[in-house]
Amino acid sequence: MDTDRDTLIDLYLRMVRIRTFEEQAGKLQEAGKVPGALHLYVGEEAVASGVMSHLSNEDQITSTHRGHGHLVAKGGDFKKMFAELYGRETGYCRGKGGSMHISDLDLGMLGANGIVGAGPPIAIGAAFSNKYRKTRNVTCCFFGDGASNEGTFHEAANMAALYRLPVVFVCENNGFGEFTRQERHQAIQDIADRASGYGMPGVVVDGMDVMAVYEAAGEAIERARRGEGPTLLECKTYRFFDHVGVRGMGVVYRDDSEVIEWRKRDPLVLFEARLLEMNTASAGELQQLRERVLFEVEEAIAFAEASPFPADSALLEDVYTVTGG
C-alpha cells in the first residue's frame, strides 16, 4: 500500500509519544512521585497508533485500565495527562480520576476504565448516538483478551451487529488477562472467531506491525462509516512490562525468554527499521523527533509538579450536574 510520508511519520510519532510517556510515567511511579496503580502500554503502541490515525476528534473511543496509550494516540495533552497522574487540579480530571480514569471528552476519549469489560456497552451507546444524530462518526472500543470473557462484551457485540452500529471492537490480545495466560482463560486462540457468532466480520492482525494495524483498522473504520456495521479487529500484541508497574522480567507468571522473544518484535524498532529501509526518514531525523518528544514530556512533568492539588472544596464538587445550569 502506498502510504504517504506524512502518515508514516505521524504513525511513528504517535508510537514514540506513547512509549516516551509510559517510560517516564513508570520512572515517576518507581520514584514514588505518582501514587496508585499504573497499567502501562509499552509494547502495544502499534495498536492504538494504527487505529487512532484514522480518527478525528469527533470519533470516539472507549478505553481500559491500560488507557494512557489510547489517550496519547488520540491527541491527549501531555501536561494535562501528567498532572492527572500526579493528582493535580490542572489534570484532565482535576486529579479526581488518576491513571485509571484518565479521559478527554473533547477529544472523544470516553475514559480509561477501572472495570474490565466496561467499555463495549459504552461504545455501542456512542455509536448509537453517532447513527441517531446522522453523523459519519465511528466509535472504536479497545479491550483486552481478558475483557473478551465478560458478558458485557458479548451483549454489546450482539447489539452492535443487530443495529449495524458504527463501531469497531479493537481487541488488544496481549496474551494475558492480568497474570493468567490466554490459554488458561479461554478455549479459543483467535478472539476474532467470536465475531461470526454475532454476525460481524472478525479480523486478526499482527499488533506489533503498525502498518498492518493501520490498514486493517482503516478498512473496518471505513466500513463502519459507510453504515455497514461493526467489525471485530483482534490485534496480537504483548505487554513488555508487568500487569501493573514497570517490571517486565523476573515475574512468576511468564518466562523471561518469552519477553525477550517478543521484545525482538518491538513495534517501534520494527517500524523504525522500515522507515529507514524505505528512506522515509533518516536515522538523524527520527532521533531528533524522539528527542523533541522527550523534551515535551519533561516539560509536561515540570508543569505537573508545579501545579497545585485540588482545593478541599473540590471533594464534593462534580458529583452532580446542575440541571440547566
Added chain:
Amino acid sequence: MTSTESSPKRELAYVQAINEGLTQLMRADPDIFLAGEDVALYGGVFGTSRGLLAEFGSDRVVDTPIAESGLLGLGLGAAATGLRPIIEIMFMDFMGVCMDEIVNQVAKMKYMFGGKAVLPLTIQTMSGGGTGMAAQHSQSLEAWFCHVPGLKVVMPSGPYEAKGLLVSAVRDDNPVIVANVKTILAHRAHVPEELYAIPLGKAHIVRPGSNFTIVATGRMVSESLTAADQLAAEGIDVEIVDPRTLQPLDIETIVTSVRKTHRALIAHEAVRFGGIGAEIAAQVQEEVFDYLDAPVGRVGAPFAPVPFSPPLEKLYVPNAGRIVAEVRRMLGR
C-alpha cells in the same frame, strides 16, 4: 511451622490469617473449593490464597476468566447441588458486575423455593479506600448487601476476626459475604493456630469503657482505638463495640453498652448517607432512647465517589482524627 509460630502469642498478618483459614477449612472439608480471578497460580492479587494450588490442586483452587457473573453463578449452582464454594470477587467494587447473581439469585432462591434450597456459599472480597486506586477500586459497599434479605455480611476488623469469621462464613449453610479490608492486610495480631470460629451475629467489646460508646466496623475499629487513647487523656472513657457481623446485627450488645454510657457514635468507612451506621443509629434510638444524653453520632465518608488525588482521598477516608472530632462535638467541647 516454627516454634515461635506455635506459641500462644503467635501473631499473623491479616492476609496470612485469611490464608491460614482457607487452608485449614479446605483440609477439613473436601466439598470446599475456591474459585476466582488469579486465585490459583498467582495466589490471589492480595496474596490471600498463596500456596493453596500446590496443596489442593486445580480442581479445588480454580482460576477463572474475568467474568464475575459467571463466577458468582458457578458458586451458586455448585452450592445448590451440594458443594461449599468460596467465590472471590477481587475488589468489592466489581460486585457491581454480578449484582443480579447476588441479589436476585443467591439471596432469594431459598425463600422463593419455599425453603428447600440450602446455599452454603461464601463470597469473599476486599473493600476500602486510601490506596490511591480511585473511584472503582476503593468502595465499601457492605450496606447494599445488608439491605437484601437472604444474605449475611461480615466485616473482619483484624487478623483474629479475618480467620474466625471466614471459618464461620464458610461453615454457615447460608450465603455469606466476607468484606475484608485491603488497607489493614498487613496489620498483625494474635491468631490461634487451630481452626476456631467466631460466631456470626455476635458483636465484640474491643475496649471496655464507661461513658461513651463507639460502634466501629472494619478499619474504623483500629482507628477508634487510637481515638480512644486520645480521648482518655480528656477524661472520656470510650467503649468500643465491633459488630463483626453486620447482617444479622447484634443490636443487643450495642444497646447494652449504650445503656451504660448514654452516648453512641457509629464509625464506618462507607459513605455516611444510607450506611450501616444509619440503621444502627435508628435501632439504638428505638431501643434505648431514654438512656441517650445526645443524638447518636455518625462518622462515615462524604457523599462523593472516592477521589484519586492524595489530599482529597485523605480528606475523604474517615480516620481517628475525625472520630475524635465528632466525639468532642457531641460532648459540646
